Amino acid sequence: MINEIQTNFYRITLRMPYRLKHVHAYLLAQDKELALFDTGLNMPGAYETLEKDLASLNFSINNIRHIFLTHVHTDHCSMAGLLQKKTGAKIYLSAAAFEEYQHFRQADSAVKQLKKFYARQGMTSGQIDMVIEEYEDIRGIITEFNADNYLQNNEIREFGDWKFEVIFTPGHAAGHTCFFFRKEGFLLAGDHILPYIAPILSPNIFDDNFRPLATYLESLNDIEKLPIATIYPGHGNAFIDLKERLEEIRLHHKKRKKMVFDHLNVKPKTTYAISHEMFGSELSDFDKFLALNETLTYLKELQFEGAIKEGMAGDVLVYTRIENTG
Numbered sequence: 001m002i003n004e005i006q007t008n009f010y011r012i013t014l015r016m017p018y019r020l021k022h023v024h025a026y027l028l029a030q031d032k033e034l035a036l037f038d039t040g041l042n043m044p045g046a047y048e049t050l051e052k053d054l055a056s057l058n059f060s061i062n063n064i065r066h067i068f069l070t071h072v073h074t075d076h077c078s079m080a081g082l083l084q085k086k087t088g089a090k091i092y093l094s095a096a097a098f099e100e101y102q103h104f105r106q107a108d109s110a111v112k113q114l115k116k117f118y119a120r121q122g123m124t125s126g127q128i129d130m131v132i133e134e135y136e137d138i139r140g141i142i143t144e145f146n147a148d149n150y151l152q153n154n155e156i157r158e159f160g161d162w163k164f165e166v167i168f169t170p171g172h173a174a175g176h177t178c179f180f181f182r183k184e185g186f187l188l189a190g191d192h193i194l195p196y197i198a199p200i201l202s203p204n205i206f207d208d209n210f211r212p213l214a215t216y217l218e219s220l221n222d223i224e225k226l227p228i229a230t231i232y233p234g235h236g237n238a239f240i241d242l243k244e245r246l247e248e249i250r251l252h253h254k255k256r257k258k259m260v261f262d263h264l265n266v267k268p269k270t271t272y273a274i275s276h277e278m279f280g281s282e283l284s285d286f287d288k289f290l291a292l293n294e295t296l297t298y299l300k301e302l303q304f305e306g307a308i309k310e311g312m313a314g315d316v317l318v319y320t321r322i323e324n325t326g
Helices: 046-055 080-087 095-105 107-119 125-141 212-224 242-262 271-279 285-304
Strands: 002-006 009-015 022-030 033-037 064-068 090-094 149-151 156-159 162-168 177-181 186-190 230-233 308-313 316-321
Touching (some): 009 046, 022 230, 080 090, 090 095, 095 125, 107 125, 125 285, 162 212, 212 285, 242 271, 242 285, 271 285, 285 308, 285 316
Parallel strands (some): 033 064, 064 090, 090 149
Antiparallel strands (some): 009 022, 022 033, 156 162, 162 177, 177 186, 308 316
16 A cells, blocks of 8 residues: 655555564655655565555556665565665665674574574574574575665765655664755654554674663654654554654653663573573564563663672573672
8 A cells, every 4th residue: 555645755564474464665756757765565465465565556666766764674674675686776775783683694603693592592402594584584584685785874865856864773773874955854664663562672793782772762862863753654543743752662661771770680590491481482483582672671771770699600691680789
């Protein structure tokens, strides 16, 4: 489904077989040339749906000249390579996003690191095999593409009469990028700010020093400084109450971090054990994996704040609360 939001600016909504039932891509038109922001999920029928949507406006897939990616999660980027192959479109994303994409292409080294990382969090070999299977599925969904140019933070890009600013917003993904149209006052937010849910935050298995929550909250602060009138997210409806939404997201993370802290005491616990206590055993295998990532996100912040201590029990990381003896 494609809707014209304003003259020559369109939102394309594509279906997904996940809990989030849809994903949005956005389209700019300059005469017959098109610039696409994100691509949707590479699933059966998705390319044909996009083709029909464009045809309904008397455009063709072959009119796509540029593809700008907010990040390289499958629902946002996995048709990029297919479209590049079909149309010759140039693809732009941050260097950090392209590095993440390359991890999916270099399967052997990524799987080795993944096994090591999650074993240290207390996951069993069977659970890790499930994660690897998901990882391999992702690698198969994302069509291979070449990056024609890396986006630079705060640079201004032009497409015909359109101008937009590149705003790096790491957190949900290390290389996440938003696009701000200052004249029009709207932000293409990808998954950085969503209207109904707080975006998932995950550790970087290749960088132990990456703090997803701190990085994400800092990115929210950067967005808050912009004169944004309307936010166009990757999922859900557009909205205008930015400051209210940011406060809701901040409060959500504050409460979740406290919940993790409240499950700690002087008895050492693994990340997996804590997430199991918090979320229970009724979750699907993949949701258990997401719950562990979320738990680890807050553990990293609590450790940085000096509220908890990280140690080792054999080859597994464990966490304990630091008792205040003062």
